[in-house]
Amino acid sequence: MPANHVELAIVGAGPAGLAAALEAKAAGVDAVVFDENEQPGGQIFRQPPASFRVVDKSRMGRDYTRGRRLLEAVAAADIRIENGVTVWNVAPDHLACYRDDRSWNIKSDAIILATGAYDRPVPLPGWTLPGVFTSGGVQTLLKSQRVLAGRRVLLAGTGPLNLVLANQLAEAGADVVAVLELANPNLFELMPMAMGPWELLFDGIDYVTQLARRKIPLMRGWTLLEARGTDQVEAAVIGRVDRDWRTIKGSERTLDVDTICLGYGLVPSTELSRLIGCAHRYDAQLGGWIPTHDRYRETSIQSVFVAGDGSGVAGSLVAMEEGRLAGLRAAWRLQKIDDSSFHHKAAPILKRLHQLGRFRTVLDGLSAPRPGLFERMTDDTVICRCEEASYGDCRKAVSEGAVSLMELKPSLRAGMGMCQSRICGPTLVEVVARLTGRPQEAIAPFSVRPPVKPIPMSALLNQDAAE
Template sequence: MNRIDALVIGGGPAGLAAAIEIGKSGLKVLVVDEGVRPGGQLVKQTHKFFGNKEFYASIRGFEIAENLIQELKKMDNVRIMTESTVIGIYEDGVPVLHRPRDKTILYHPRRILVATGASEKYLQFDNNDLPGVYGAGAVQTLMNQFGVLPGKNVLMIGSGNIGLIVSYQLMQAGVNVKAIVEAADRVGGYQVHADKVKRLGIPILLRHTIVKAIGEKEVQGAVVVQVDDRWKPIPGTEREFVVDTICVAVGLLPSAELIAQAGGKLQFIPELGGYVPVRDEDMRTTVQSVFVAGDAGGIEEATTAMIEGRVAGLNIVKDLKGSIDGVYLDHLKSQLEGFRSGPTSEKVRKGLRKLGIEFHPGSYEVNRNSVSKNYIGKLRPIIECFEAIPCNPCETSCPVGAITIGENINNVPVVNYDKCTGCGICATKCPGLAIFMLQEFPEKGKAIIGIPYEFLPIPEKGEMVVTLRKDGSVAGTGVVHKVIKTQNSTTVVYVEIPIEHASEVRHIHVGEKEENAFVCRCEEITVEEIEKAIEEGFTDFEELRRRLRISMGPCGGRTCRLNALMILSRKTGIPVEKFDPGTFRPPAVPTTFRAIAREREEDE
């Protein structure tokens, strides 16, 4: 009869966390998940999580999934059924379709937890059905789960955390993100995520939206336009982007259909993403035997989904066994209170209030200064985290207790530089890549900046790199002083730079190393050819141009000039900023003789 104690529908962060709590009690649990492997969105998340140590802060999403799965595999009373879908909830049982066998199995659970997550919102614009228009989740699945690039040039629609994170991951994979388009007048995601993409040179176009995908059989471009205060397009402000991929990241919709099928009441609450199940603080819906957790109950972060899953799991155990560890349940609820007490959770608090669930804003501090300038000459962290978000790995990872967040996890961190030893552990642990190491040498006019770096190739000691400012513009060049690598964490590259650049340099660009790699695609000039010419004595850019025709193709040097200068800098040991970039000759774009002929007749 397939009688089980608890059926967990959805093997994402909420479902897995709930199954662990129920499984610990010895109850018989079945987890049903549609994926090839369990983990939900976690398996495609390569970024590190915010939050605290108890709930996997500073650990990458796919690692969190593996940790949860391994914990469940140790329990003989818990079974995970993948590539399977619950097709309905009925009074006489729950049918589960196992897709590989195309077979339906009927289960009779005593309690049900719906942790089905969310689906992506779609956006209406002309030609939005063209191949090449993706949701952000699909892009993450292709890229991070199956190693397939969606395209070469991407336009991202939406600047929430998902849009910002996926833009960063696309750039990590070598895909060019042309711009991030946001209809609102401010970025929707965390400031630290926005700062990460800005220093990669990705523009964020506020008060813009997409109106058309260009192409017939596939995406070949996109038209975006400015919007007014009523979100209406402003005629005459259209811009075209040449892209082969449009990625839509404009929000999520809770997947609460199964709860409605079971007889649960739904309520439209825009702050939580749309129609959500009415439930209490124990995660019980209006159907006594059905619970909910995670995005299915309202769109929020994966950390709160895991806490909700554990709360729901404990209450299922309480129903079926009569007692639980009440202190632990209260602790979980207090964790939720802390995570939801900051300004980024204001919308969630408002939505939950409509369900009769009250969470109170906390007292947090953002105007706290770490006076770094008084410690010039000492290697120390510079923390550029100015927004109140629930996160404290910098505090918990510091071996000497030099970084303080305080009682409210939403407080901005403060550094006690008298205690700080300059170990740099905090820079490797920060999920927002917002901590930089700095040491100045005023007498030499130099400084060493430690940059959190998550790209390939990783430069080597002594290598010349291009240094980039906070806005992605080129500051100059630097020499790699040392490289600190840690497994599955963030590499920190220490670069020697002019001291006047110390407050601005926040990223680096590493040039091509492969000898056969093209530097100038227009003229098909390789790294090897440029290096050989330099060895022959052509040691400035104009000489290289005359020798090789580099930057004399249709692009006018837009893609090859800086890389050629980088190779020249590396081979000669002269900083890039010391070189003349060469003459910028007209025409700025390829132009026919016909177009510029004077006083020509129309038919000539």
């Protein structure tokens, strides 16, 4: 158990949290990073377990190599990372942590929440069949355990993760049948990307070129309509979509597959920023409800900062720059650096964020959910998997007067299961908005209560208090 007071507590050892720690440590801040994973790196730089031996590092891919550089810098700076620690409660001056059946509190003078994001769940007929995964889940299996989720794989959704994953699966020996991409932009819409930054543009071109070299069809303007099978996925019904992502009738086709990866973009993990009491706003392009913050990443609560995908999905390069800015600003708040030193160091980071922002705005615009995305559910499509509440159940509850997620809760128990609304919450915002004719921003998410992730009762009974 680490000491029970730190100057700066950082939640999340992904690109944002690690970059924040590097910057804060360089300014002389006593910073500690907490992460529930056994290894630092977050999603993109996810490491295999320490017990695995990586024989041929070149086969681990470009992200692994980039991640190693960041992890080596963190190791060289002697930054304290507490892995395997779930932060299950938070207040502006302390965190509650859990590891190895123990729970304890840590007081901190400043907090950076760099909690990342998770796959956006999109219910459609057959999505609960074994063999249907989220793309992030399949990638996690592959990256952390070197396990292939299936053999004959279809990827459907939108955004760059499916392109990356299709190549990784093919490289690992899967037969990738196709990548279905909802967005079908014209050249004019893509033009702003030509202004750079170049590394993102080259990454994109590289993913598409690799698919072509492997003869994996990239079907733009197509999507999954239904997963079919008895005990397991056996086929995928796919179809063409219009610009609103509504199905074009008559375009349906069936493909034989044993695995389907659903990758519809990401949803920011905002449990802790909501629990601590930060103000939030709705931004469809950045993934839904996100904490508001000033240009230096400080939230509506002084000395509480946010960085990375948890404050709006924007990718690992943006996450790192936001992390640096938050680390620097936290050092300024803790009076480790003065005004002029802060502004001198922050200026190039802000400039780089501005450049990266141009590219991301185009990508986000192409992949932000459009109306057709949530129209494939039928009355018996399950939305809340923990409590088995269906679209039909939601429709009935709304017709009886429910206009918010909290009003769905008593009748459906939606959001009360193990996932604590991570799966059903983002869909229910869309469904209730659509059924009531109100904008998404008028549909508040479920309220958050500790523990934000499931932890055993024995750990709570075994709790040490901060002094």
